[in-house]
Amino acid sequence: MKERLELLIGQEAIANAVDRLAKAIDRDYQQRSPVVLGILKGSFIFLADLVRAMQTPIQDIEFIRVSSYGSATVSSGQAKILGNISEATIANRDVIVVEDIIDTGITTSTLLQALQRYHPASLKLCALLDKPDRRRQPVTVDYLGFTIPDRFIVGYGIDFDQSYRQLSAIYTLKEL
Numbered sequence: 001m002k003e004r005l006e007l008l009i010g011q012e013a014i015a016n017a018v019d020r021l022a023k024a025i026d027r028d029y030q031q032r033s034p035v036v037l038g039i040l041k042g043s044f045i046f047l048a049d050l051v052r053a054m055q056t057p058i059q060d061i062e063f064i065r066v067s068s069y070g071s072a073t074v075s076s077g078q079a080k081i082l083g084n085i086s087e088a089t090i091a092n093r094d095v096i097v098v099e100d101i102i103d104t105g106i107t108t109s110t111l112l113q114a115l116q117r118y119h120p121a122s123l124k125l126c127a128l129l130d131k132p133d134r135r136r137q138p139v140t141v142d143y144l145g146f147t148i149p150d151r152f153i154v155g156y157g158i159d160f161d162q163s164y165r166q167l168s169a170i171y172t173l174k175e176l
């Protein structure tokens with residue numbers, strides 16, 4: 001199968017957004033050291049850039065796998081939490097969940113509900129991208145980079161069938 005990529009958000013725009021989000025977090029977390037929790041795999045590049053742009057001391061960086069998609073470009077409608085996160089990591093901590101994209105909202109709403117059961121001191125969501133047209137579960141995004149239209153995208157951690165994650169910018173993908 002062949003695909004065509006078209007640039008949607010370039011490297012400079014991404015870097016500016018990451019900087020803006022890091023500064024907003026720095027303002028909000030004075031005197032606090034949050035736990036940063038990345039959702040694998042898509043958030044790995046965004047998280048790596050975000051934490052390096054932040055001045056706030058970070059207590060811990062953790063990752064968890066939550067999978068909602070198979071190899072198709074349509075959501076399966078179900079999220080599964082595939083990794084374990086210890087209660088001690090979350091309880092009484094200020095937790096920032098970092099996600100590359102909010103689409104249906106199923107992944108993040110599933111995870112945020114699960115994390116609330118461990119009674120974090122606070123729980124916030126930072127996402128680079130939001131596709132509100134696709135929402136099926138309500139999600140509050142506390143720190144958001146870009147709102148984007150309902151197109152299939154790849155790059156900067158986001159895949160199509162596990163490919164294209166390494167691209168430095170974000171592209172729309174069309175199957176030819």
Ligand code: PRP
Nearest residue numbers: 040041042067068069103104105106107
């Ligand atoms: C993608 C993306 C988000 C999720 C968003 O992950 O990274 O985690 O889908 O979709 P939703 O809002 O409809 O739940 P995916 O499950 O494809 O796994 P990956 O991060 O390993 O690519």
